[in-house]
Structures are given as C-alpha cells and as structure tokens.
Amino acid sequence: MTNTFSFFNRGLTFLVAVRIAGHFIWCISLLARAVKGNNTWRMKKKIKYDFDQITTRGGDHGESTLFNGERRRKDDSLFFLLGDLDELSSSLGVAIAGIRESGPLPPDDIRLRKWLDFMDDVQGRLIILGGMAANPDNRSRLKLTPLTEKDTGRIEEYQKQLMEVTFFPRELIHPGKTLNSARIDVARTICRRCERRVVSEIRNSVMTHLVPAQVYLNRLSDFLFVSARYWEQITES
Numbered sequence: 001m002t003n004t005f006s007f008f009n010r011g012l013t014f015l016v017a018v019r020i021a022g023h024f025i026w027c028i029s030l031l032a033r034a035v036k037g038n039n040t041w042r043m044k045k046k047i048k049y050d051f052d053q054i055t056t057r058g059g060d061h062g063e064s065t066l067f068n069g070e071r072r073r074k075d076d077s078l079f080f081l082l083g084d085l086d087e088l089s090s091s092l093g094v095a096i097a098g099i100r101e102s103g104p105l106p107p108d109d110i111r112l113r114k115w116l117d118f119m120d121d122v123q124g125r126l127i128i129l130g131g132m133a134a135n136p137d138n139r140s141r142l143k144l145t146p147l148t149e150k151d152t153g154r155i156e157e158y159q160k161q162l163m164e165v166t167f168f169p170r171e172l173i174h175p176g177k178t179l180n181s182a183r184i185d186v187a188r189t190i191c192r193r194c195e196r197r198v199v200s201e202i203r204n205s206v207m208t209h210l211v212p213a214q215v216y217l218n219r220l221s222d223f224l225f226v227s228a229r230y231w232e233q234i235t236e237s
Contacts, residue, residue, distance in 0.1 A: 059074065062074050062075075064079065066078070066134045066135065066136065067131065067134045067135040068135055068136065068137055068139055070136070070137075077197070077200065077201065077204070077205075078133060078134070078136060078201065078205075080197060081133050081194070081197035081198065081200075081201060082130055082133060082134060084190065084193050084194045084197055085126055085129060085130045085133070085194055086130070087190055088126060088187060088190045088191055088194050089123050089126045089127075091183070091186055091187040091190050092119060092122065092123060092126075092187045093123070094183050094187075095119075095180065095183035095184045095186075095187055096116060096119050096120075098179065098180050098183055099112070099115070099116070099180050099231065100112075100116060103180060103231070103235075104180075104231075104234050104235045105234065111234070115227070118158055121154075122155075122220065125147060125151055125216065128145070128146065128147060129147060129213045129216065129217075132146055132147065132209060132210060132213055133198070133201065133207075133210060133213070135209075136201075136205060136207055138207075138209045146209070146212065146213075147212045147213050147216050148212055149212070149215075151212075151216055152212070152215050152216050152219050155216070155219045155220055155222075155223050156219060158223065159219075159222060159223045159226050162223075162226050162227065162230045163226055165230075166226060166229050166230045166233055167229075167233060168229055173229070175228070177232050177236075178231065178232050178235045178236070180231045180232075180235065181228040181229070181231050181232040181235070182228075184224050184227050184228040184231065185224070185225075185228045187224055188221050188224035188225055188228065191217055191220050191221040191224060192217075192221050194217050195214055195217040195218055195221065198210050198213055198214045198217060199214055202214060
C-alpha cells in the first residue's frame with residue numbers, strides 16, 4: 001500500500017510539473033509574438049486570443065516544442081526547470097498581491113511603490129530567463145536581450161538600500177513571523193530550486209549561456225531573504 005501511494009504521489013507531482021512547464025512555454029510563446037524584434041518583455045496592451053491559440057493540442061502526446069523547434073518529452077529536465085521558473089513567478093505574484101492589497105503601507109507610500117515596481121521588473125526578467133532556458137543551443141530566431149551583469153547589479157543595489165534600514169535577528173530565522181514575509185520566504189526557496197536546476201543544465205547539458213541566469217537567481221534569493229525581513233520589520237512597526 002505504501003509503495004502504491006508513493007507511486008501515485010510521484011505521478012501526481014510529475015503531472016503538475018508538466019502542466020506548469022507547459023503554461024510557462026505558452027507565456028514565452030506569447031512573448032515571442034509580442035516582441036517581433038523589439039527587445040522588450042513588457043506587454044502593456046491587452047489582446048484577445050482564439051481558443052486554438054491557447055489550446056493547441058500539440059502536447060497531447062507528452063512532447064512539447066522549444067524555441068529552436070526541437071521537440072522534447074515533457075519529462076525532460078529542461079521542462080522541469082521551466083516549470084520551476086513559472087512556479088517562482090507565480091509565488092512572487094502571491095507575495096506581491098498580498099503586500100499590495102493587504103500590506104502595512106498605504107498605496108501611495110514610496111517604499112511600497114518602489115518595491116512593487118522592482119518586483120514587476122523581476123518577473124519580467126524571469127520570462128527572459130525562461131526564454132534563454134527554452135533555447136538550449138542558443139540559436140533561436142527570437143532575439144531578446146539576455147540577462148547580464150547589469151541585471152544582477154540592479155538587485156545588489158536595491159538589496160543594499162533595504163539592508164541599510166533593516167535589522168536582522170542574531171538567532172536563526174524561522175519563516176512565518178508575518179504572512180507577507182512568509183510568502184516571500186516561500187518564493188525564496190523556489191528561487192533556490194530554480195538555481196539548482198540551472199546549474200544542472202549548465203553542467204549536464206553544457207548550456208553555458210545560462211551562467212548569467214544562475215548568478216541572477218543566486219542574487220535574487222538573497223534579495224528575497226532581505227525583503228522578507230524588511231516587510232517583517234515594517235509590519236511590526
């Protein structure tokens with residue numbers, strides 16, 4: 001009986017991961033249509049899509065297509081990375097919505113606006129990161145400006161600003177002091193998982209163009225740790 005439940009749980013986990021990865025690939029596909037040579041990831045204008053543009057049925061046989069046209073099985077390690085990136089962005093969305101809708105600061109507070117704007121930028125960078133991952137041979141026709149040291153530098157700069165006004169406890173931190181900080185801590189752990197996936201692809205699949213992405217995720221997880229403590233402090237004060 002135990003083995004049966006274990007097998008069921010593994011299967012359920014796999015199906016969820018495949019579904020999430022498929023959604024992330026779809027998001028990147030929309031990005032590809034929107035960009036058309038313009039190096040930007042922001043899509044401000046809302047548009048309508050036909051049913052067949054969303055539900056293509058192309059993955060009904062357990063395979064999906066990458067940017068370079070390559071077909072791979074949905075249990076390929078690359079799709080697990082894409083699924084984790086989608087999960088990271090979604091978990092950040094939960095944290096962002098919580099702080100925006102029920103946070104400790106009024107909507108017009110400059111501290112709130114700056115953090116929300118920065119997190120919006122982070123979610124956009126994660127889409128670019130997903131595009132880089134979905135292009136394993138780095139030869140896609142989609143031309144996007146990849147992540148660089150400047151992107152990592154922006155995280156470091158803002159993190160330093162937050163640390164100047166944030167006090168950290170001496171003892172080991174137990175997530176859950178406030179709801180908002182707990183949500184950010186969950187996103188931080190997913191970010192670490194994404195980084196491990198990227199490291200695996202770099203080492204096992206020689207996707208060296210993902211090295212800047214690994215550094216970005218490494219720095220982002222540090223920033224999320226600081227952000228969680230920052231919002232704890234604001235909430236308690």
